Amino acid sequence: MYESKQFRQGFGRLSGLGLTFEAWQYHPQMPMVTALAKAFPDTTIVLNHFGGPLGIGPYEGRRTEIFGAWKANITELARCPNVVVKLGGINMPVNGFGWHRLPSTPTSDQLGIRDARLLPARDSTSSARDDACSRATSR
Secondary structure, eight states: OTTOHHHHHHHTTTGGGTOOEEEOOOGGGHHHHHHHHHHOTTSOEEEOGGGOOOOSGGGTTOHHHHHHHHHHHHHHHHTOTTEEEOOTTTTOGGGSSOGGGSSSOOOHHHHHHHHGGGSOOOSTTHHHHHHHHHHHHOO
16 A cells, blocks of 8 residues: 555645654565655654564464564664654554463563563563563463
C-alpha cells in the first residue's frame, strides 16, 4: 500500500495540511516505511508498536533471527529525522512475548526485562534481571 501511486499522492498532501501519518505494520514491512520517510522528508511519520516484531505463527521460536532483521530495519529507519516511534502494543499476543498467558497484568519491570530480549545486553545485570523475569512470569 505504501508504494502505490494513489497512496503516495494522498500522503504527499499531509505535510501541507499540518498532519502526520501513523504507520502500523509488521517488522518485514518496515523498509517500506523507511522508503516512504525518505520520499517525504517533510512529513512526520509515527512508527507504531515499535515496528511490529512478530513472534507467532511462522515467526515463533525465531527471536534471534527476527531481532537481526528488526534491528537492521529500525537502524535504517532511525536515520530519518521525520520519524518518531510509539512503543505501545508491547503486550499484544502477536509479538510472541506471552503476556496474554499470565494470570495478571505484567509489571513495568517485567515488561522492560522481557522486552529487553529484543535488544542487545547493555550491562552486566541483564542476565540476572532476565532470569528474575523468567521466574516471575513462568508461575
